[in-house]
Amino acid sequence: MRVGRALGTAMLPCLLVLTACSGSSKADDPAPPSTSATAAAETGDGQTAAPALDPAHAVEPPGERTGAIAYSDIIVNGSKTLDAATIAKVQRLKGVQDVEAISLAEVPIENQALTVAAVDPATYRNFTMLNSALKDVVWDRVAGGELAIRPALEKKLPIDEDDFLRLGSTDDAPAVHIGALAPLSPQIDAVVNDTWIPTLNMVPDNALLIRTGSTSPITLRTPIEKILSGTKASVQMTDVVAREGLDPDVVQTAVVVGTVADAVGTFRYTVLSGGHIAPDPAWEAAHITTQTVPILGSVTCNKAIFPQLIAALNDVQAQGLADTIHPGEYAGCYYPRFIAGTTSLSNHAFGLALDINAIENQRGTAGRIDRGVVTIFKRWGFTWGGDWRYTDPMHFEMNTLVNPQ
Structure with missing residues (x-):
């Protein structure tokens, strides 16, 4: 058994695409010269290795892969760093085969929370699908500072024409070049190396991937929970049975990063049917409230949104635009749920988004x-869904805390 740590990501001149079924790779159109330092070099197996375009986020390439390849059976996720002694205790449990320490965070992007892991590309690769694990170029690119994402997300994220993605909802959020579309481990949408941890305000080593081999993972839940007692970390099954859906018996933990992190804090919830979730009652009591606001009347949202929401609506009135917002078509703010058809948290789950004039938008x-109205809301720290690749014009979400004073 061994414990791995997370490293970092880099930017490369072209995009590598892996599919879960074919095992093939292809390099798409090269990025413009401004983002490409030098030509890519051919590796011995015909794969393409490219130089790091962001030296500040580059680490040494992982080199030759070693060790077993298999998905994790359990994922531990908490809001604080798991110290070496705690990880060692988990590692020593009978039935635990491998443990990989990673950093895990939820990054809000266009009304979804992208689950991003900062990983050691040399060791994390063994917890992905065989097709991904064997492709050195994927992990060379992650080591070089680039981002690897699940292929299914390519058309759902606001990736620019040069294959950069901003990890956050503001214009100045860190932009990372997507170097590979590759199947990753369960419940992880994207990976970078650990040089990105401070850049993204992630908590170092707050999560563990655990493999149990021939031991049923469910038999290890209680022993692991005892070791983690007091940390409030969740212990989630990710074996083939659990991968059919999130475990409804487990309190999930989401650590939100970015400009609205202070408005959310650590978000804990359990999974309900129909795509709904039940937030921790203590979190709900501390963060969610109902107030009367101009034009819309009574709304239930995150407490943090109200000062700038009220300021924006006051400005709408002052500009003579109040009659363009229809209170009868207000479709809600706080709505604890996943995005339809996914297990990605919506910003409505945090009470930081609202939908207005729903019928015509x-x-x-x-x-x-x-x-x-759009201009006013943007001035008060809101993102408009009408600007997204797949538009959602009724939707406004808070992207920055703004003091109306």
């Missing part, structure tokens, strides 16, 4: 929201 349309 459906997803995938340009919408009929008055653009003067």
Whole structure:
């Protein structure tokens, strides 16, 4: 058994694509010269290795892969760093085969929380699908400072024409070049190396991937929970049975990073049916409230949103645009749920997004929201869903804490 730590990501001149079924790879169109330092070099197995474009986030390439390849059976996720002594106790449990320490965070992007892991590419690769684990170029690119994401997310994220993705909801959020589309381990959407931990304000080593081999993972839940007693870390099964859906018997933990992290804190919840979740009652009591705001009337949202929401709506009134917002078409703010058809948290689950004029502003349309209203909301720290790749013009979400004073 061994314990691995997370390293970092780098930027490379072209995008590597892996599919879960074919095991093939291809390099797409090269990025413009401004993002490409030198030509890529051919490795001995015909794969392409490219130089790091972001030296500040580059680490040594992982080299030759060693060790067994298999998904984790258990994932531990908490809001604080798991110290070496705690990890060692988990590692020594009878039935535990491998333990990998990683850093895990939820990054809000266009009304979804992207689960990002900072990993050691040399060791984390063994916890992914065989097709990914065997491709040296994927992990060379992660080591070089680039981002690897699940292929299914390519069309769902606001990736620019040069294959950069901002990890956050503001214009100045860190931009990372996507170097590979590759199947990752369960419940992880994207990986970088651990040089990105301070850049993304992640908590170092707050999560563990655990493999149990021939031992049933469910038999290890209680022993692991005893070791983690007092940490409030969740212990989630990720074996083939659990991968059909999140475990409803486990309190899930989401550590939100970015500009609205202070408004959310550590978010704990359990999974309900129909895509709904039940937030920790203590979190809900501390963060969610109902207030009366201009134009819309009574709304239930995160406490942090109200000062700038009220300021924005006051400005809408002052500009003579109040009649362009229809209170009868207000579709809610705090709505504890996943994004439809996924297990990604919506910003509505945090009470930091609201939908207005819903009838005339459906997803995938340009919408009929008055653009003067849009401008006002943006000035008060909101992102508008109408700007997204797959538009959601009824949707406004807080991306920055703004003091109305």
